[in-house]
């Protein structure tokens with residue numbers, strides 16, 4: 001049975017999430033722990049690390065900042081500039097870059113940084129999107145690989161050792177540059193936090209689906225190259241208190257554009273604005289795990305005391321897991337067109353990846369959908385009954 005955290009609205013179907021004996025999830029516990037962090041001290045540590053990596057004799061960039069153009073990467077760039085760094089910003093272009101995403105990339109370029117935008121072969125990318133969707137139910141598979149591999153490749157190519165990542169949602173530590181001993185970033189470390197989600201790049205080569213030469217941007221540099229440059233990384237979220245909402249406000253002060261309305265399937269207008277395929281990605285998370293972006297956001301806001309758990313449940317019920325007919329104003333059929341998939345084929349793939357135990361079915365066991373194709377999730381009532389337990 002699906003259980004929910006008694007403090008936030010996260011269900012235990014989330015991978016790597018644990019509910020303790022009091023019914024509180026590990027994410028809530030980890031947020032609780034943040035209250036005891038000495039942020040002044042963390043900031044000092046950060047300044048120390050940056051000082052060690054700042055370019056001295058030969059002029060070179062001080063660090064690589066992987067940027068999507070989103071609110072968090074705008075925040076990262078502004079912070080690094082304010083701390084006196086000369087960064088090289090690197091963008092791995094999203095699978096289906098939106099107009100507003102383009103606008104926000106151009107905005108970062110105007111902040112006063114050198115900037116590299118790396119766009120992988122679009123024909124290969126489309127094949128990978130289709131393969132990801134059909135094989136593992138994740139259209140964004142190539143994007144999730146490339147956002148980790150391309151900045152690391154850039155670090156090797158341009159000879160810049162320090163990579164300044166944003167938030168580390170998986171682990172509570174500062175990154176390899178913070179470690180006193182072995183602080184080099186190796187393949188194992190990369191693979192640990194850049195999860196490849198059930199399909200590996202080597203599988204594609206073995207299956208001979210895609211030629212090896214077309215997968216260069218999706219593979220990490222070899223360990224020897226990483227060692228030669230001394231590539232390492234930190235997570236800014238370990239050193240500066242991280243909050244998506246305040247990052248968005250800061251980003252807007254520096255020219256970042258939000259969407260003109262709440263993003264489809266979301267609760268807010270300031271994130272996931274750069275890829276038209278994100279609506280599909282998030283919907284598959286809902287089909288597999290019974291929660292999606294609205295739940296993630298509601299939990300962040302509950303933990304920061306902005307809404308009650310009861311109100312969050314209402315918001316989640318209203319917004320989470322709606323069939324993705326549109327995303328950022330682009331229609332599903334237009335989004336699927338480059339993948340050579342029709343809406344009908346898409347719905348069949350959806351049904352194949354739906355966890356049937358989580359949704360209402362008829363007497364024959366078929367999924368019940370409303371006129372808009374939306375499923376009804378079971379067990380919300382169960383979540384409500386856990387309040388105050």
Ligand SMILES: [Zn+2]
Nearest residue numbers: 005008025028
């Ligand atoms: Zn929780």
